[in-house]
Amino acid sequence: xSRKHPIIAVTGSSGAGTSTVTETFQQIFRREGITSAIxxxxxxxxYNRAEMKAVHEExxxxxxxxxxxxxxxxxxxxxxxxxxxxxxxxxxGQTRTYVHDIEEEAIYGTPxxxxxxxxxxxxxxxxxxxxxxxxxxHTEEVDVARHVDLCIGVVPIINLEWIQKIHxxxxxxxxxxxxxxxxxxxxxxxxxxYICPQFNNTHVNFQxxxxxxxxxxxxxxxxxxxxxxxxxIRFANPRGIDFPYLSSMIAGSFMSRANSIVVPGGKTDLAxxxxxxxxxxxxxDKSRKAKGLPGLTYKSAF
Numbered sequence: 207x208s209r210k211h212p213i214i215a216v217t218g219s220s221g222a223g224t225s226t227v228t229e230t231f232q233q234i235f236r237r238e239g240i241t242s243a244i245x246x247x248x249x250x251x252x253y254n255r256a257e258m259k260a261v262h263e264e265x266x267x268x269x270x271x272x273x274x275x276x277x278x279x280x281x282x283x284x285x286x287x288x289x290x291x292x293x294x295x296x297x298x299g300q301t302r303t304y305v306h307d308i309e310e311e312a313i314y315g316t317p318x319x320x321x322x323x324x325x326x327x328x329x330x331x332x333x334x335x336x337x338x339x340x341x342x343x344h345t346e347e348v349d350v351a352r353h354v355d356l357c358i359g360v361v362p363i364i365n366l367e368w369i370q371k372i373h374x375x376x377x378x379x380x381x382x383x384x385x386x387x388x389x390x391x392x393x394x395x396x397x398x399x400y401i402c403p404q405f406n407n408t409h410v411n412f413q414x415x416x417x418x419x420x421x422x423x424x425x426x427x428x429x430x431x432x433x434x435x436x437x438x439i440r441f442a443n444p445r446g447i448d449f450p451y452l453s454s455m456i457a458g459s460f461m462s463r464a465n466s467i468v469v470p471g472g473k474t475d476l477a478x479x480x481x482x483x484x485x486x487x488x489x490x491d492k493s494r495k496a497k498g499l500p501g502l503t504y505k506s507a508f
Contacts, residue, residue: 207355208294209496212333212489214242215341215350217408218360219401220275221371227360227412228337230478234486235335243293243331247338248304250286251275255319274389276339277396283348286340290353293327293334300324332490342404351407356485359408366416366430368423387424410481413438414471435471438462439481447481455480 207213216231218224235242253261258280265272273279289299303322305314314322327334342351342359351357362370368390375381375389405411414437416430441447444465452467453459456477459469469477491501 207353209492211294211297212355212493213290213294213336213353214333214356214358214486214489215336215354216358216360217247217336217338217341217343217404219339219367219397221367221374222360222362223370223414224337224360227358227478228335230475231335231482234479234483238483238486238490240332240486240490241330242333242335243299243301243327245289245301245334245336245338246303247336247340248275249302249321250282250338250340251304252280252282254304254321271395272392274393274396276393277400278345278347281340283340283343283345283350286343287348287350287353290334290336290350294353297327297329297331299327299334301327332493339401340404342407343400344403344407345400351404355489356482357408357410358482359405359411361405361411362414363416363420365420365423366414366435369420369426369429372423372426373429383424409442411438411440412474412478413440414474432471432474437469437471437474437477438466439469439477440466452477452480 214231216224216227218227231242234240251258261280262272275281289301292299302324303310303314303316305311305316305318305320305322307318311318316322336354340350341354342357344351361367371390372383372386375386376383381389414435416435418430418434420426420430440463442465449461449467453461456467456469456473458473459467459477462468467477495501
């Protein structure tokens, strides 16, 4: 962790909804005038699309379980930790972009399924913002989580996560339901060992729970809407969290445990704004003071 150069990480599985949380953070950054260095998690995949396909086919031909993007074989965890450590030290570091489609090719000038060259993070950013699969990963070789000042877990219950992934990959990536199901099964071992343990390292978890039947996610015809869901918000350390204030501001919310509040799904964005904005203020305030600059002037909700 770093006082001068804070790091925020949003971590969650494929289809969990991390991109939606990123939209909320971007709203806060714009409103508060905060400049962030954005780091997509897939920048630290080990292989490009063609290489990953070749590695997959080789593993299958040898009767081995192919590597998945959930695990260390297909990701460069050491480089991710190096970036976090360097940014926390001096506000610099290197990142790159994975180009997904022809629209992004027009922006970055690199073919889909490949990476842009490594580039230096621009100077003068207020914080580093990571969104991806491994913002809180901790293995015997690396400890990415220890460098993160504010780590947010996005964890819908697994049936909902699978429904969201199946619908996304079919509609936007052209995969068949069978192909997505096969991918889910192949990733399960890495999911258990490298995705789930991260949520013990997060500061706040947002877990969406549908209030409709999702018993068979592989045949679900639609994704449950926000109004058909509740969101469980769990704080690793609830000290200083004003739960009565949150309950008064968020209609229909209630505490389920001493460290958890449950809010209607349609109020999740409001809850994030109320909870995360003061946390970001504190990070920036501490950063400015550590750099010898005047602190922020604000009235915190907590």
